[in-house]
Amino acid sequence: MSEGADDLFVRPGLGRPAPQAGFPAHGMIPQVAYELVHDELMLDGVSRMNLATFCTTWVDDQARRLMTECMDKNLVDKDEYPQTAELERRSVQMIADLWHAPDPSTTRGTSTIGSSEAAMLGGLAARTRWRARGGTGRPNFVCGPVQVCWEKFARYFDVEIRQIPLRDERLTLHPGDLAQVCDERTIMVVSTFGQTYTGLFEDVAGISTALDDLENARDLDIPIHVDAASGGFLAPFTAPDLVWDFRLPRVKSINASGHKTGLAPLGCGWAMWRDRKDLPDELIFDVDYLGDSMATFNLNFSRPGGQAITQYYDFIRLGRVGYFKVQSAVYRVARHLAAGLHGIEGFELLHDGDPRRGIAAVCWRLTGDRVFNLYDLSDRLRSRGWLIAAYPLPADRNDETIMRAVIRHGFTIDMADLLLADIVRCTRQLQRRLFSTPLTREEAGGFTHSATPATPTATPPT
Numbered sequence: 001m002s003e004g005a006d007d008l009f010v011r012p013g014l015g016r017p018a019p020q021a022g023f024p025a026h027g028m029i030p031q032v033a034y035e036l037v038h039d040e041l042m043l044d045g046v047s048r049m050n051l052a053t054f055c056t057t058w059v060d061d062q063a064r065r066l067m068t069e070c071m072d073k074n075l076v077d078k079d080e081y082p083q084t085a086e087l088e089r090r091s092v093q094m095i096a097d098l099w100h101a102p103d104p105s106t107t108r109g110t111s112t113i114g115s116s117e118a119a120m121l122g123g124l125a126a127r128t129r130w131r132a133r134g135g136t137g138r139p140n141f142v143c144g145p146v147q148v149c150w151e152k153f154a155r156y157f158d159v160e161i162r163q164i165p166l167r168d169e170r171l172t173l174h175p176g177d178l179a180q181v182c183d184e185r186t187i188m189v190v191s192t193f194g195q196t197y198t199g200l201f202e203d204v205a206g207i208s209t210a211l212d213d214l215e216n217a218r219d220l221d222i223p224i225h226v227d228a229a230s231g232g233f234l235a236p237f238t239a240p241d242l243v244w245d246f247r248l249p250r251v252k253s254i255n256a257s258g259h260k261t262g263l264a265p266l267g268c269g270w271a272m273w274r275d276r277k278d279l280p281d282e283l284i285f286d287v288d289y290l291g292d293s294m295a296t297f298n299l300n301f302s303r304p305g306g307q308a309i310t311q312y313y314d315f316i317r318l319g320r321v322g323y324f325k326v327q328s329a330v331y332r333v334a335r336h337l338a339a340g341l342h343g344i345e346g347f348e349l350l351h352d353g354d355p356r357r358g359i360a361a362v363c364w365r366l367t368g369d370r371v372f373n374l375y376d377l378s379d380r381l382r383s384r385g386w387l388i389a390a391y392p393l394p395a396d397r398n399d400e401t402i403m404r405a406v407i408r409h410g411f412t413i414d415m416a417d418l419l420l421a422d423i424v425r426c427t428r429q430l431q432r433r434l435f436s437t438p439l440t441r442e443e444a445g446g447f448t449h450s451a452t453p454a455t456p457t458a459t460p461p462t
């Protein structure tokens, strides 16, 4: 070989577009296919600068190694990979302990592909229990603003969703609103512990008390399912005296995303029941396990084993003390960002990252008369690589646009400061550009190839 004929980029395949439509007739060597795929993915956003996601975007080297080593293990094959099953079982017991199940050694729980699958399972168990108690007709469940998985549950499993609208400055489900919407067909109240919109915790204890009152007044015994997708692995460490879990007898099931604040890689969720009897037998399938059988209750059959294994690794690596330190550090960054935003004129915080009020996120809106909105700001921030969504609050407050930044493991004070500087700069740019004032070079991004001044890009007013 000579004259670069062995260079990757002169190989056949890299001189033409990637196959796109129709099943490709011929293949290409792995290096070429890899480069094509790898390079296309450079157009994706940088996940660690994506503050719209709740999901894990930083994992350590050991977790990566375990994920690679377990790539070929199917979690459903309990008999073939009994030790994988054992690590999942131990994780279930650890989570049951963390969430104060009355008897963590016998309670039922399972890993899932995420909170959505876990939510479906929690909802199905509630529906089956309700029917077993003699419930007839079309069942319903009651909730405040919820993540889309609950609308999915309602539609896929034909259960009516009774969503209590937001009112005024009340941004979570209010316990006082429950009595008027619950009836004998209500299979559960879903309380979100870590709202998707604002990051705020709902008052699960208050909801439980309101349902106690309802039982006393009208003999309706309605269980609670807590959607703790993002709060389930925060509050136990950073607000341990906040009562939201199985300490409340009315809480029969809880879901959480291991791949959010549980710190596991993507594809890990957990569904847990308070007591064995809260998961009806109809939902259980037995599979072979070391000459015996093991109960499974999942929507999927085959699933990757690495996520649950790596979650177990996270639990034993960090322990309670480690999770406390990691999550406290994450909250510290959130509060730092909140303090910075609070100092910018016209930014009003709805959630400032207080660990007793919500998850490690900051949520804000703009006040006063402005020539731009949060969609403009989100768009502007994208030019620096930041992915921060702006969206309306749910009904009946959808007149209000908000922005939310979720802070996660691996996001530093330094990154928060860079983000704050960009928010200040983008806000100024928007303010001026809309009045047709040219940007200064510094405002236009600060980076230049030469020493000559940048040409103004906007036309001055005439």
Ligand SMILES: *Cc1c(COP(=O)(O)O)cnc(C)c1O
Residues within 6 Å of the ligand: 054, 113, 114, 115, 116, 117, 147, 149, 192, 193, 194, 195, 196, 227, 228, 229, 230, 257, 269
């Ligand atoms: C993220 C989230 C879900 C969905 O969880 P996945 O793990 O993405 O399936 C459900 N509920 C809440 C409150 C969430 O934040």
